[in-house]
Amino acid sequence: MTDSPAFRVPLDPSEQPILDRILHIRDNLSILKGDRTSYVKSSDVLKYYNQLIEQVEQLNRIRETKRDEQNRVDTVLDDCFQLISLFFLTIGRNQEAPAVYSAISTVKRLLDHLKEAGFYSPHDLTSISQHIEQWQAAVTQGKDAHSPHLLTLLNARIDVCRERLHELQTRLSSLDPEMMGTYEKLVSILRSLSYCNTRSKFPAKEVKEYEDQLLQIQAELHETRIVHDGKSAEQVYAERLASLSLTESEVTDGPTVVRALLARCLLWVEVITEKQGKIDERFQDTYDKLIRIRNNLEQMNLTQAWSLRETDLYSFQRQLDRIDESRVNGNFLDTEGRPADLHAQRTLLYLLRKSYAFIYQYIVSSEPVSEALLPIYNQLLTLKRCLVEVKRSGGVDSPRELYPYSMKLNSIDNMKKDGKFMVGNDIPEGQASVSALLAECFDLAYELREESQKDQEDETPVSNGVSVAG
Structure with missing residues (x-):
């Protein structure tokens, strides 16, 4: 199994026995995950969970004077905790602290991608907010049953998610109900356009219908379409994103937020119509991999209630994590270290975000029942x-x-x-x-x-x- 990308500093010789043991735990968890001949028993999961906590406690004693160190031990530990977390969902112990680990890791990435995309629905934030509170309650209730080392880590991650969530909520705070209705419609159209952009055959007619809806909204707002003589739609779109990042700490008035999103939608129509669903060939492999992941996760939606074992999500999480963490300053880079053009950047980001959104959906809809029942x-x-x-x-x-x-x-x-x-x-x-x-x-x-x-x-x-x- 390939480790997740992470900082690689030389391994302290005293940590080698810990690495060996957690690699063994990860191998056993992987075997358990792949065994479909019988259902997963709580006793098996708790056995490996307790072994893992023992290693965490030993590691913390070794690192008393170097708390910030990150090496291969940490990446394998993360793998183990992700698997343990999904196993807790599989055995129906959804309301316990270990089950929160995978959920909060996924939500952290999802919130980062929503911020990076620069548009999101208030419904996205409401759902995440409600579940964060549920996960916080699970962590709080687990103070007597689970290791304080795990609880401290989970509390810290929940706090980070809360901060990011508040930041995103603040950006929408200036929208009145009427403006919010228009804004939500624009978010829906922009996401639909992004989906059209990743279809196997570019649906020109459907894209034109979305453009007509945008022009109708433009007329209702008494706006005029951006003229970008001498510049491509991609260049203007990139400038819009740059200005968005410069003012991200400010609360912009509602009409300005809506007008800015409308302009982005119209520019995106131009960009994807010109590209006709063709991605920069330098990023074709990454695009194909993300398309496969997105499509597989989407298909699981049809059979989730009957056949999904939550641990099935692990391999998807890890593939997505590797792609996400391979970016440099948010940019997808080719083999020579050159960044992708705006169309490829936004397309790949959309596929990443959509895939994490599916994983989030499956985690939060997991029933508190063992797969045996x-x-x-x-x-x-x-x-x-x-x-x-x-x-x-x-x-x-x-x-x-x-x-x-x-x-x-x-x-x-x-x-x-x-x-x-x-x-x-x-x-x-x-x-x-x-x-x-x-x-x-x-x-x-x-x-x-x-x-x-x-x-x-x-x-x-x-x-x-x-x-x-x-």
């Missing part, structure tokens, strides 16, 4: 959705229509032993979540049955004692 949990989720839809559509005409649901719910309920869903002799994590969902389904079925019986009673004619027999 996921088949049952997913069946119950499907049953619940069906029952909710039946209720929304007016219920059933007869209790008999609920028999298939009742039979399935009873068959799942009968799987329990002593009130627990067992797998062999193990009691997988997530018992409370599965039981609560099962109870919800039973309650919905009961409500539908009661409503149906009441409707039948209301429709039964009342006899007045008069015989109608001939």
Whole structure:
């Protein structure tokens, strides 16, 4: 396995035994990750987690006088903690401090990319803000159960994310509700244009439709399109980005923010229309790799609930991290150290950001249930959705229509032993979540049955004692 890029200083000989042991731990975690013959057990994950914490404590004792040192030990430790974090999600222990490690690392990169891109939706920030608070609560609650070394690290990373989040929120603070509506529409269009720019076949007609929407917004704002005689759209776009970075610490008024984003959208239309989806050949390999990663992550969205093991995200994270960390001052460089043109820079950045956004989405939507119980949990989720839809559509005409649901719910309920869903002799994590969902389904079925019986009673004619027999 290739290490993540990082600072490489000479390894202190006293750290070599620690490196050897954490390399062994990483190898074991990788084997466990790849084993699909059985579900991941909590005992296995906790065993490697405790071994890793022991090595961290030894490392901290060695580095008492050199806290800022970074070498190969740190990169392998990061690999191990990323894997451990994803394993905690896989076994359903989502609310514990170790599970936060991978999530907060992903969000830090996502926030950096949102700042670098220079446009983002307030919904992006709201979601991240809510989850940061949840992760902070998990870290706080874990003070008695987990190593203070890990908790200190997580708290520091959460603080960094909070600072970046506040910075991004401040930039949107001057937008009133009307301006915010226009701004959000522009963000959506710019992202759609960026997606069009990475399609296998450039969709010229679709891009023209987005341009027409932009021209309509321009007319509503009484703006005129930028004239850039003697300069290419790329040059003007680059100048806009440069001016954006110079004023990033200032709070710009709402109309100016919207007008600036509109101008960028129109310039980007010109840039991608000229390029027709063709990337600078110097960066074709990086582009192809990012396209594959983005497409694979996007396809996982179709099967996530049924087949995703959270540790599957690790290889994608590491590939993205290597690409991201290979940049110099934010620039993608070719083999000779020359930076990419603006089109390639923004296209590659979009693919990086989009890929990290998918990983973030999968992490935060991970159910607090062990993969051993996921088949049952997913069946119950499907049953619940069906029952909710039946209720929304007016219920059933007869209790008999609920028999298939009742039979399935009873068959799942009968799987329990002593009130627990067992797998062999193990009691997988997530018992409370599965039981609560099962109870919800039973309650919905009961409500539908009661409503149906009441409707039948209301429709039964009342006899007045008069015989109608001939």
